[in-house]
Amino acid sequence: MPYLSLSDREYGLISHRRLLIKLKNSSSITRRLQICRTLNVHRGCVNTICWNQYGSAILSGSDDQHLIVTDPYTSKILTSVHSGHRENIFSAKFLPETNDHQVVSCSGDGVIFHTNFDRPTNLHSNDGCFTCHGAATTYEVRVIPHTPSLFFSCSGKN
Numbered sequence: 644m645p646y647l648s649l650s651d652r653e654y655g656l657i658s659h660r661r662l663l664i665k666l667k668n669s670s671s672i673t674r675r676l677q678i679c680r681t682l683n684v685h686r687g688c689v690n691t692i693c694w695n696q697y698g699s700a701i702l703s704g705s706d707d708q709h710l711i712v713t714d715p716y717t718s719k720i721l722t723s724v725h726s727g728h729r730e731n732i733f734s735a736k737f738l739p740e741t742n743d744h745q746v747v748s749c750s751g752d753g754v755i756f757h758t759n760f761d762r763p764t765n766l767h768s769n770d771g772c773f774t775c776h777g778a779a780t781t782y783e784v785r786v787i788p789h790t791p792s793l794f795f796s797c798s799g800k801n
Contacts, residue, residue, distance in 0.1 A: 684711045684720055691734045695743045704732030704748055710758060712743065722760050727772070728752055734783045740791040747794045749781035755796050 666672055687706030694701055701715050704726065712722040726732055730751030738745040738757075749755045757771035776798035783797040 680715065680718065682713050682715065682718055684713055684723070685709060688731070690732060691748075693736050695737050696739070700743055702735055702737055702743075702746055704735040704750075706731040708732060708750070710735055710746060710748060712760075724758065724760065726750070726758065727756050728754060730780075733781065736784055736786045736794070738791045738794070739786055739788050745791070747784050747786065749784045749796055749798075751780045753778045753781050753798060755781060755784060755794075 682701070682703075685703065685705035685707050686709075689703050689705045691704045692701055693703075695712075699714065699716075700721060701713050703711050703713065705711075708726050708728045708731070710722075710724050710726045710732070711720055713720055726735075726748055728748065728750035732748050732750045735746055735748035737743050738747060744760045746758050746760075747755060748758065753774065753776040755773040755775070757773075759771070773796075776796065779798045781796055781798040785795045785797075787793055787795075
């Protein structure tokens with residue numbers, strides 16, 4: 644059986660999964676968690692956060708309609724843009740294989756935006772705006788590892 648990661652090799656695939664389940668369901672561990680840093684980068688309720696692939700940056704989206712990439716260890720804002728959404732952002736994800744320069748986001752306005760941080764003057768061309776859900780609130784976007792040009796979205800549309 645091939646190993647999926649170094650931790651699988653070190654601990655064994657089955658025991659690693661058991662360890663994760665035990666940690667997730669452990670009230671003694673959750674009671675010991677504490678806040679070590681607060682990132683005050685938005686002017687509204689934060690509805691979505693997403694770590695990048697390497698654990699070196701956090702993407703967040705908020706009621707203030709901004710997408711912000713922050714270094715969680717220094718609290719430094721790496722990128723901040725107005726998303727183009729007209730309502731609260733509910734979900735945002737880094738697109739894989741884009742060096743954290745491209746994200747996809749959705750909001751209460753039903754619009755999904757593809758944002759490329761490398762092109763700040765043309766963040767939201769018609770090519771990066773998807774209105775497939777009409778005016779229905781779009782709640783979630785999901786990406787597929789190693790597939791930068793494909794994502795899924797979910798809305799409240801009947």
